[in-house]
Amino acid sequence: MGCGGSKKPAQPKVYDPTPDPITGLTEKDREMIVDSWKIIGSRSAIKQNALEFFLMLFAAYPYVQNYFGIFKNKQLSELRTxxxxxxxxxSVFxxxxxxxxxxxxxETFMGLAEKMAVAHIARGITVEEFEKVRIVYVKFLPTVLGNKCTPSLEAAWDKLLKTQNAVFIMLAEEGSSDGDGSGGAESGSG
Amino acid sequence: MGCGGSKKPAQPKVYDPTPDPITGLTEKDREMIVDSWKIIGSRSAIKQNALEFFLMLFAAYPYVQNYFGIFKNKQLSELRTxxxxxxxxxSVFxxxxxxxxxxxxxETFMGLAEKMAVAHIARGITVEEFEKVRIVYVKFLPTVLGNKCTPSLEAAWDKLLKTQNAVFIMLAEEGSSDGDGSGGAESGSG
Structure with a gap:
């Protein structure tokens, strides 16, 4: 008003910088994760992206492949098909x-991370493997997102996966300290 | 053309009546499942619907509740919160x-059903419980969909869950015949 003819640029969105007290994710982190997932997890691409991620994981850490009896010692070219x-x-994606x-x-996010951890601890998988998943997932992001991938986006996903892995560590320690390695989300005492 | 003024009704969609050779679902069945899931599984309602489904399941078959160590002998009102x-x-929804x-x-659908079966067989759950889930799920549909729920929609979902349960029976029989009840989708021989 009163500035006839001058076009103001759209106001940049102001994000609440307060990190979630449990996940550490800020509003901007969460928005970046959701936006990038629209590409990574799109209905038409999710299965191919998931496959490419696992091939990257097995290429980087061949020992992880051997945790899967049915994939052990197979060529990546064979796994691709x-x-x-x-x-x-x-299913992972x-x-x-x-x-x-x-x-x-x-609360639901942490509960889902807990179920994921419990199921894997029961199969003898440790946080080391989940850390490999985190590292490779961050490297995988630019292969799908191209120039839409930024350091802050990578940091947001890294934070999410670190939160998941913190849940894993906590549950693995609980399991080893109470001497009950039976696992099973439904048989837990929580 | 040549019928000025008369409005023709839209042609009803013609569906391919051939059932999928593995799942038995026809094109119309699949469309009905997808359309109804837009309501049942909508982002804003999926968690509440999932909860209501489980409360219905436990009300109808209290023994199923006792398969879950953490829910055993709890009041439904307590589980609701x-x-x-x-x-x-x-996570189920x-x-x-x-x-x-x-x-x-x-192929992917059957693979997902297989993973679901393997994980539950490993926990000592049988097809009886999965049959209860199927029966209650079909009864649950009208509670969410109201008058959008039709007998043919119920039949389509029933077919989907029967297919899932057929996979369960097949794997449970394989497990008992080869004497290996260890389960674990990733440790299987397939």
């Missing part, structure tokens, strides 16, 4: 989808 | 979401 590999990879869907609902 | 109950229910996302990709 394996229906079992596609299904396992897809559908689980990440449930994280993203609950990025604003910390 | 339990964060663990909400998370477990949500997010898994159903992955079925719906793959309703046109039978």
């Amino acid at each position: 394996s229906p079992k590999m596609r299904v396992h990879a897809a 559908y689980y990440i989808n449930s994280y993203v869907e609950n990025i604003e609902d910390t | 339990s964060p663990k109950m909400r998370v477990h229910a949500a 997010y898994y159903i979401n992955s079925y719906v996302e793959n309703i046109e990709d039978t």
Whole structure:
């Protein structure tokens, strides 16, 4: 008003900088995760992206592949066309989808991370493997997102996966200290 | 053309009546499942719907509740506000979401059903419990969908869950015949 003819640029969105007290994710982090997931987890691409992620993981850390009896000692080229590999990879990315869907609902997000941890601890998987997943996932982001991938986006996803892994460590320690390695989200005492 | 003024009704969509050879779902079945899931599994309602479904399941078959160590002998009113109950229910409905996302990709759908079966067989759950889930899920549909729920929609979902349960029976029989009840999708021989 009173400035006829001058076009003001749209006001940049002001984000609440307060990190979530449990996940550490800020409003901007959460928005970046949700936006990037629209590409990574899009209905048409999620299964192929999931497969490429697992091939990257196994290429970087071949020992992780050997945790999967059915994938042990197989060539990556063989896994690329394996229906079992596609299904396992897809199921993991559908689980990440449930994280993203609950990025604003910390209680559910933490509960889902707990279920993921309990199921894997029961199979003898340790936080070392989950750390490999985190490291490779961050490297995988630019392969899908290209120039839409920024350091702050990588940092946001890293924070999410670090939170998941913190839950893992906590539960693994509880399991080893109470001497009950039986696992099973439904048989827990919580 | 040549019929000025008369409005023709839109042509009803013609569906391919051929059932998928593995799931038995027709094109119309799949469309009905996807359309109804937009309501049942909508982002804003999925967690509440999941909770209501589990409360219905436990009300109808209290013994199923006792398969969950952490829910055993609890009042339904207590479970309604339990964060663990909400998370477990949500994770099941997010898994159903992955079925719906793959309703046109039978190979992935069957692979996801297999993973679901293997994980539950490993915990000592039998097809009897999965049959209870199927029966209650079909009864749950009208409570969410109201007059959008039709007998043919119920039949479509029933077919989907029967297919899942057929996978369960097949794997449970394989497990008992080869004497290896260890389970674990990743340790299987397939």
